[in-house]
Amino acid sequence: GGSGDPGSSIGAAERMKIVSWIHHDQLDVRGAAIASAIYFSAFDPKMMPPAFDALKTTAPDQQVALRRRVVFNLLAIMTVVSERSGGAAVLVRRIIEDYGPSLVEEVNPLATLLATGYRSGKRVEGAIDWFQKALRDPRFEKDRYTLDQSGTRASILNSLGRTLLEAEQTELAERTFKEAIRHNPNDLGAREALCLGFLKTGRRKPALDCITEFMTLSPDFVQGYFIKARLFEEMGELKDALVWAEKGLAIDKNNPIARKNVNRLRRRLRR
Numbered sequence: 001g002g003s004g005d006p007g008s009s010i011g012a013a014e015r016m017k018i019v020s021w022i023h024h025d026q027l028d029v030r031g032a033a034i035a036s037a038i039y040f041s042a043f044d045p046k047m048m049p050p051a052f053d054a055l056k057t058t059a060p061d062q063q064v065a066l067r068r069r070v071v072f073n074l075l076a077i078m079t080v081v082s083e084r085s086g087g088a089a090v091l092v093r094r095i096i097e098d099y100g101p102s103l104v105e106e107v108n109p110l111a112t113l114l115a116t117g118y119r120s121g122k123r124v125e126g127a128i129d130w131f132q133k134a135l136r137d138p139r140f141e142k143d144r145y146t147l148d149q150s151g152t153r154a155s156i157l158n159s160l161g162r163t164l165l166e167a168e169q170t171e172l173a174e175r176t177f178k179e180a181i182r183h184n185p186n187d188l189g190a191r192e193a194l195c196l197g198f199l200k201t202g203r204r205k206p207a208l209d210c211i212t213e214f215m216t217l218s219p220d221f222v223q224g225y226f227i228k229a230r231l232f233e234e235m236g237e238l239k240d241a242l243v244w245a246e247k248g249l250a251i252d253k254n255n256p257i258a259r260k261n262v263n264r265l266r267r268r269l270r271r
Helices: 012-021 027-040 045-057 060-084 086-103 110-120 124-135 153-166 170-183 188-200 204-217 223-234 238-251 256-270
Strands: none
Touching (some): 086 110, 110 153, 124 153, 204 223, 223 238, 238 256
C-alpha cells in the first residue's frame, strides 16, 4: 500500500490497515505490521504507541518469536529502502539502532546486518562500530556455534578489515585480517586482502610470504607467479624473478605481457 515510495509518509487508509494488523492472530502478520508501524513512526509519531502496545500485550510465550519477526522485518525494510532512497535508509538504520537491541536477546544478526547497511551507505565509522559489536557476540567464545545471517567470526573479521581499509586504518585492518586467518586458515578473502595490503604499502618480504601461502591454498591463482616475479625483480633478485615469470608463462602460455617480461628478464641476466 501507500504511495509506493518507502521513504514517504502514509495516508490515513494505510495507517488504519497497519494499526488493525498489529493485533493480528498470525504472528508473521503481526510482526510485519509492528515493524511497519515502527518504521513509519519516523514520519508519523502517532504510529509508535500502538506498535509498542501490541508488543507489550502479546502473550509471554510468544514474545521472543514476535520480537524476532519485528527485527527481521525492520532489517528487510532497511534492505528495500537502501536500494531506493539514501535518506530513508539513514532513517531506518537509526530506528533499528534505537529499538532493535531492546527487541532481541542476542547482538547478532542485528549488529552484522546494521554494519553491512552502514558500509553499503558509505558510512564507514558506523559500519566499524557495528562490526566490532557483532564480534562481541558471546557465542563466538565457544568452540562451536550455530551459523545464522551474521556468518562466521572469520567472515565478520574479513568485512571489518575491508571497512578499516576503506577508512584508511591500514595497520588495524592488517591485524584484523590476520585474526580472521587465525580463526579460519582457509579464508581466501582475508588472505587476498592481507597480501594486497602488503603490496600497496611496499613491504615486499611479507608480501612474498603472503602470496606464497595464498598460492598453496589456491593453486590456480596464476597471477601469483607474476606478482612474485615482480617482487623479486624489485628486490634485485633477477634469477628468482625469471624462475617465477617462466613458471607463470608455462601455465598462461598466451599471455603477451608475461612473454615480454620473461624475454626482458632474460636480456637483463645476459648483460
